[in-house]
Amino acid sequence: MKFKSKNFICKNCGGTLRYDATTHELKCDFCGSLEDIEKSNIKIEEYDFKEGLTKFSKKRVDSKEIRCQKCGATVKLESYLISSNCPYCETPLITDFTKPIEPKSLISFNITQKDAQERFKKWIGSLWFAPTKLKDFVDGNRKLTGYYLPYWTYDSKTNTRYSGQRGDIYFVRVQRRVEINGREQIVEEEEPRIRWTPVRGEVYNSFDDITVGASKTLPHLLLDSLSPWNTKTLVPFNKKYLSGFESEEYTIDLDEGFRYAKKEMERVIIGTIKSDIGGDQQQIEYMKTEYRDTTYKDVLFPIWSAEFKWRGKVYDYLINGQTGKVVGERPYSVIKITIAVLVVLTILGVAYYFGNR
Numbered sequence: 001m002k003f004k005s006k007n008f009i010c011k012n013c014g015g016t017l018r019y020d021a022t023t024h025e026l027k028c029d030f031c032g033s034l035e036d037i038e039k040s041n042i043k044i045e046e047y048d049f050k051e052g053l054t055k056f057s058k059k060r061v062d063s064k065e066i067r068c069q070k071c072g073a074t075v076k077l078e079s080y081l082i083s084s085n086c087p088y089c090e091t092p093l094i095t096d097f098t099k100p101i102e103p104k105s106l107i108s109f110n111i112t113q114k115d116a117q118e119r120f121k122k123w124i125g126s127l128w129f130a131p132t133k134l135k136d137f138v139d140g141n142r143k144l145t146g147y148y149l150p151y152w153t154y155d156s157k158t159n160t161r162y163s164g165q166r167g168d169i170y171f172v173r174v175q176r177r178v179e180i181n182g183r184e185q186i187v188e189e190e191e192p193r194i195r196w197t198p199v200r201g202e203v204y205n206s207f208d209d210i211t212v213g214a215s216k217t218l219p220h221l222l223l224d225s226l227s228p229w230n231t232k233t234l235v236p237f238n239k240k241y242l243s244g245f246e247s248e249e250y251t252i253d254l255d256e257g258f259r260y261a262k263k264e265m266e267r268v269i270i271g272t273i274k275s276d277i278g279g280d281q282q283q284i285e286y287m288k289t290e291y292r293d294t295t296y297k298d299v300l301f302p303i304w305s306a307e308f309k310w311r312g313k314v315y316d317y318l319i320n321g322q323t324g325k326v327v328g329e330r331p332y333s334v335i336k337i338t339i340a341v342l343v344v345l346t347i348l349g350v351a352y353y354f355g356n357r
């Protein structure tokens with residue numbers, strides 16, 4: 001399906017403008033001129049969850065065909081991509097959303113590509129037994145790619161009924177036969193026991209901005225481990241922020257995202273129930289939660305990403321573009337570990353030899 005592409009042009013020289021994380025403005029590739037991103041006063045709102053579930057897309061899009069405004073090449077993008085860079089001339093390509101819910105706000109990049117690169121290098125350097133190839137990969141200045149990825153945020157008020165057991169520790173005196181210096185004696189000891197009492201009750205929790213990654217292109221756990229995000233710094237959506245970055249719309253739906261959010265909320269609710277039960281130990285046998293006033297936002301968060309292929313496996317590394325936090329799966333070099341083990345064994349062997357002379 002054909003889509004229009006947009007890019008932003010420098011008023012001064014006609015060069016290409018890209019978002020600049022240092023000034024938070026658009027910057028010209030060519031002459032360095034800055035262009036303001038107009039600050040809008042639109043309030044960042046929460047939307048009703050139940051109403052959001054009734055929205056469906058009218059058309060199905062398999063892929064997007066767009067024409068680069070600069071070199072005229074036709075570029076094919078995955079259906080969920082909103083912006084990218086022309087593979088031939090690097091000009092930003094920004095196009096339209098196709099999903100029924102569009103992001104109304106985003107967190108813009110705060111960490112520059114250079115800064116992200118340095119943080120990544122430091123992080124890799126701190127890893128023991130990482131393959132040398134990975135360190136070369138970082139030193140070779142393989143560029144990180146900047147992404148705006150979709151997240152859902154959820155607010156909810158919950159009431160949870162529960163029943164379970166409260167355990168209180170008490171002590172009883174017991175007599176025990178022991179042998180002291182070959183003679184049998186009777187001693188008295190305090191022994192702990194637990195008294196279980198059935199309990200039931202209801203607890204209340206209020207959740208604000210539980211964030212759930214809504215992109216399928218990266219592992220879900222990895223996306224969620226980038227948190228916390230400071231959603232107080234959300235700004236109203238503007239296409240200018242996307243200029244120069246890859247960006248996606250959601251591929252995990254509103255209701256599927258809420259299922260992940262529920263798991264997160266459940267962990268907190270269990271904590272509330274345990275402190276409500278009190279005592280020394282708690283058992284929860286039954287719990288049922290009702291979610292009220294649930295609202296959501298569709299937002300975009302900034303992420304720097306690197307992909308490292310090693311021995312037929314792909315490792316993803318992500319850097320939070322707001323806070324600089326680095327997360328990723330790390331490969332282990334078997335050779336390095338083997339050498340380290342051999343060195344340790346040798347040292348132990350030498351020590352043993354000299355210790356026994």
Ligand SMILES: [Zn+2]
Nearest residue numbers: 010013028031
């Ligand atoms: Zn310019």
Ligand SMILES: [Zn+2]
Nearest residue numbers: 068071086089
């Ligand atoms: Zn081009």
